[in-house]
């Protein structure tokens with residue numbers, strides 16, 4: 001049965017996230033030819049804004065796929081040789097599986113759930129092995145842990161290893177500076193902190209990475225980033241893009257640019273702090289043993305996973321919160337029952353998040369009784 005459409009400001013799911021009405025409405029027009037002048041104009045306007053979002057002078061490739069497609073493109077085009085995957089949650093694991101399925105040799109180094117990769121440990125491992133690239137998750141959405149991409153990219157560079165970053169739930173909410181941090185490949189997607197509908201992925205690559213692609217055999221066709229690079233010079237994509245989503249992207253990129261990327265990061269950071277304070281307050285006020293899963297100092301500004309006391313399961317809480325008019329998420333993967341997740345990303349505000357958290361507190365109280 002179809003659910004009534006949620007009220008604006010109530011959808012705190014950790015991806016997809018809420019999309020503003022004006023962005024949705026931007027899609028309500030006829031498609032246009034994707035090799036014509038109007039498309040070129042839209043695409044170059046998007047480029048200018050997206051460079052700001054990724055903090056880069058490099059082109060931003062627009063792929064028609066979900067975030068996993070962007071991850072697959074990064075792996076398929078990665079330079080020959082072994083890959084080291086840094087795994088601190090379900091999405092880190094996804095890179096391992098993906099690399100394996102794409103016929104790549106991949107080793108992994110694990111970190112506890114809620115923790116983030118340690119640069120020294122990674123550096124030691126890179127020196128001991130012979131790797132061409134490493135994969136990491138900027139913002140591990142399954143645990144709400146935010147990794148230090150800059151520090152990892154630095155040790156990788158010292159070992160001559162290229163850094164591939166999944167920032168699917170980071171870009172647009174968590175600080176990421178592609179050029180200054182000297183990373184080699186970042187992939188993201190539309191439906192998380194960029195607050196767009198589902199269906200687009202984005203990729204930015206360094207010149208080093210781009211040069212390496214030419215020598216990679218078997219990289220396939222649809223996700224060949226070299227083709228995205230050459231077509232991009234013409235303000236086009238290799239194949240027909242999702243034109244309706246491009247209209248939405250055009251609209252939303254302008255909104256992000258007028259907010260300012262620094263202000264956007266600050267708004268997300270304020271929501272992280274709101275979550276942290278709320279968990280502390282709620283633990284005391286309700287005498288319920290809730291805690292933030294991610295370790296202090298490595299907490300995400302876009303998604304928070306909260307551990308529940310034993311005996312409480314997340315599906316019950318999600319239902320209680322829904323009855324109070326708000327949507328939050330259960331935990332992800334192995335953490336599905338024991339944690340719940342709040343997606344405080346995209347266009348959400350501290351005030352909106354506080355209303356949502358009041359509903360979550362109501363749900364917790366009901367379950368405790």
Ligand SMILES: *Cc1c(COP(=O)(O)O)cnc(C)c1O
Pocket residue numbers: 015066067068069091137139140141166167168169189192
């Ligand atoms: C959502 C997400 C993905 C991609 O998932 P898709 O369903 O393919 O869009 C990848 N990595 C992270 C960290 C994510 O949060």
